[in-house]
Amino acid sequence: MTDSLFRNVARVAVALVFVVIVLGAFVRLSDAGLGCPDWPTCYGKATWPRHEHDVARANEAFPERPVETHKAWREQVHRHFAATLGALVLMLALRANWRVPVRRYGIIAAAAAAAAGTFLYIAGQHAVSVVASVVALGVPLALAVYSSGRQGAPAWSRFTAVLLALILFQAMLGMWTVTWKLKPIVVMGHLLGGLSVLAMLVWASERSRLAPKVYPGASWLRPWVWLGLAVLTIQIALGGWTSANYAALSCGLDFPQCLGQWWPATDFREAFVLWRGIGVDYEGGILDAPARTAIQLSHRIGAMVTVAAVLIVVAALFRVRGMRGPALVLAALLVVQVALGIGNVWLGLPLPVATAHNGVAALLVAQFVLILSRLTPRRD
Structure with a gap:
């Protein structure tokens, strides 16, 4: 094209x-x-x-x-x-x-x-x-x-x-x-x-x-990049669910603990009911504290899994000389994203930090797609 x-x-x-x-x-x-x-x-x-x-x-x-x-x-x-x-x-x-x-x-x-x-x-x-x-x-x-x-x-x-x-x-x-x-x-x-x-x-x-820029000889990396992108997408979905249910501060200002405990009271059954009918006003959230805590803990666990998955992708990309630059960008975005996530908790969800957390998530997705584009041979 x-x-x-x-x-x-x-x-x-x-x-x-x-x-x-x-x-x-x-x-x-x-x-x-x-x-x-x-x-x-x-x-x-x-x-x-x-x-x-x-x-x-x-x-x-x-x-x-x-x-x-x-x-x-x-x-x-x-x-x-x-x-x-x-x-x-x-x-x-x-x-x-x-x-x-x-x-x-x-x-x-x-x-x-x-x-x-x-x-x-x-x-x-x-x-x-x-x-x-x-x-x-x-x-x-x-x-x-x-x-x-x-x-x-x-x-x-x-x-x-x-x-x-x-x-x-x-x-x-x-x-x-x-x-x-x-x-x-x-x-x-x-x-x-x-x-x-x-x-x-x-x-x-x-x-x-x-x-x-295309590196078809490194196409063996594509499954790893796809796996990293899939894990990142699930984590972003968890973040969206956390925000939509007003659960971002359900652990208070505690990190890595939650409400002064490693595992406080939770209600996972209520936390992940996807459909509750139409006509309810969800502004401010409708879940009780244990359900919101369950959502926040899920997001934190997901963050650890995502960090591990992205670091595996970064390590794999470093094996290809032409992909080291994109790998460094991916690693830098990951570090910034983790810092913003922790800052959201410690600082009480300030609007600039929370908004930036969403923005960097988008940049991570964009960087994964850019990397995939360079690992995929052209057919047109």
């Missing part, structure tokens, strides 16, 4: 998705996840209520959640950045599928269905909106299947079709985060979806370079 426009858009999208992930963490950690009670508007506005008469009107329309401007702007700015990211992903999909009419019009139809579904949702036509959303998701996936193995298919047609479907599903998760009132499984899924988008965009940016 030597298309400079595709390559440049992919690079910009990588930077933007990182910003979106960090902004999402900032919104969640500053308790602004429900700063706008509706979606995709904020108190019925494309921006957010800023003037006194707008605030008064919004409070009358949403009496159950009065306007808190410092929360509303954070949530809506995050949405605008995410929408811009969606537009960039659409550009990539169109660029990769433009030459073949059926794929080009399919991507356009998916975008139109997504836009229609959004406006129908705002208008209160929820049932029809669901149909439009299903079409928006289904068409790119169908195109990916259609493109598979077909001669003459553009190199990135299937990849970008799947990426477009993923970003549209991310938008739906963002909607459910609000409408289902910070349901933990949705919040965690939204985080993992964002990281998946980051991973795909990093891959596209790296592999679409004119002369990407």
Whole structure:
């Protein structure tokens, strides 16, 4: 793939998705996840209520959640950045599928269905909106299947079709985060979806370079890198579950102990109930102390396993001369991430440290994907 426009858009999208992930963490950690009670508007506005008469009107329309401007702007700015990211992903999909009419019009139809579904949702036509959303998701996936193995298919047609479907599903998760009132499984899924988008965009940016760095002779390392990435993903999911259930400080300010003990009272059965129905307001968390403690301890145990797995990957990468630089970056990010995790506990979860903890997790994922791209022979 030597298309400079595709390559440049992919690079910009990588930077933007990182910003979106960090902004999402900032919104969640500053308790602004429900700063706008509706979606995709904020108190019925494309921006957010800023003037006194707008605030008064919004409070009358949403009496159950009065306007808190410092929360509303954070949530809506995050949405605008995410929408811009969606537009960039659409550009990539169109660029990769433009030459073949059926794929080009399919991507356009998916975008139109997504836009229609959004406006129908705002208008209160929820049932029809669901149909439009299903079409928006289904068409790119169908195109990916259609493109598979077909001669003459553009190199990135299937990849970008799947990426477009993923970003549209991310938008739906963002909607459910609000409408289902910070349901933990949705919040965690939204985080993992964002990281998946980051991973795909990093891959596209790296592999679409004119002369990407590739070390096919070291392909024996790939299973180890995949294993490390899998362990890291599970640990990030545990971190997302910890945050979504407000369990980050369930051990107090103690580390490595928890509440002055090595193993305090826990309730693992309640801690990992993934689905509790719809209609519950999860803001602030609903679990009791033993369940939250169980989540925090699980995250700490997961951290130890993750450190060991990443260090094994780093040691393996050092056996290949050309991979020593990426290995050092991976090791440095791991050290910073561990320090931020401990700092979150000792300092009482300060917003800058907690947000940075999420950001470095994203950088770790990106570095793993970059390493995988250099260990994978090119086929296009």
